[in-house]
Amino acid sequence: xxxVEQDPGPLSVPEGAIVSLNCTYSNSAFQYFMWYRxxxxxxxxxxxxxxxxxxxxxxxxxxxxxxxxxxxxxFIRDSQPSDSATYLCAIVPHGSGNTGKLIFGQGTTLQVxx
Amino acid sequence: ETGVTQSPTHLIKTRGQQVTLxxxxxxxxxxxxxxxxxxxxxxxxxxxxxxxxxxxxxxxxPRFSGLQFPNYSSELNVNALELDDSALYLCASSPPGDTxxxxxxxxxxxL
Numbered sequence: 270x271x272x273v274e275q276d277p278g279p280l281s282v283p284e285g286a287i288v289s290l291n292c293t294y295s296n297s298a299f300q301y302f303m304w305y306r307x308x309x310x311x312x313x314x315x316x317x318x319x320x321x322x323x324x325x326x327x328x329x330x331x332x333x334x335x336x337x338x339x340x341x342x343x344f345i346r347d348s349q350p351s352d353s354a355t356y357l358c359a360i361v362p363h364g365s366g367n368t369g370k371l372i373f374g375q376g377t378t379l380q381v382x383x
Numbered sequence: 384e385t386g387v388t389q390s391p392t393h394l395i396k397t398r399g400q401q402v403t404l405x406x407x408x409x410x411x412x413x414x415x416x417x418x419x420x421x422x423x424x425x426x427x428x429x430x431x432x433x434x435x436x437x438x439x440x441x442x443x444x445p446r447f448s449g450l451q452f453p454n455y456s457s458e459l460n461v462n463a464l465e466l467d468d469s470a471l472y473l474c475a476s477s478p479p480g481d482t483x484x485x486x487x488x489x490x491x492x493x494l
Binding site: 275313314357359369371372375 | 385389427431441473484485486488
């Protein structure tokens with residue numbers, strides 16, 4: 270079993286839709302939870318990170334962590350064609366601080382159609 | 384822009400050869416990590432350097448080695464290249480107490 274599971278998609282939605290991206294993880298000792306966006310042939314770009322259960326909002330993006338269920342989500346409101354990319358969840362094990370090694374999911378490819 | 388640069392952008396090698404990839408991060412970023420991303424997969428942690436010392440290693444063989452220099456640059460060396468080493472190699476650096484910011488990557492093709 271992989272430490273972080275993420276549905277690779279692809280996920281295709283119309284412009285303006287609400288997008289829900291999800292990951293599950295196996296180790297309850299994981300501490301920090303990140304979401305990265307990666308455009309084709311580019312490096313991952315940090316969108317958001319959090320270390321506690323609950324919601325964190327930044328503009329059109331909301332990150333949600335449920336430690337009891339070992340489940341993290343990223344919601345994108347009013348999705349735009351420019352949001353078309355691969356979204357990667359990443360988790361840092363406890364004790365590493367937020368600079369510790371990142372354990373990534375496989376990534377979900379999102380396409381937002383005009 | 385993250386301020387992390389990598390060179391070269393892409394390169395082609397043949398099996399058995401050796402390769403050196405380079406990364407330059409911003410002043411003050413005292414932690415650098417390297418990741419391998421195969422096509423269609425998430426990045427896999429290779430190793431991390433903190434203040435020029437290795438500070439953690441993933442499940443990669445010893446033919447993957449690295450260096451971090453006082454000027455915040457870093458190298459990833461891979462010896463005896465194999466076909467499965469073909470991937471995007473990502474460098475990520477961190478300022479103290481902050482998370483990791485990635486460079487654009489080097490795409491390596493092994494023939």
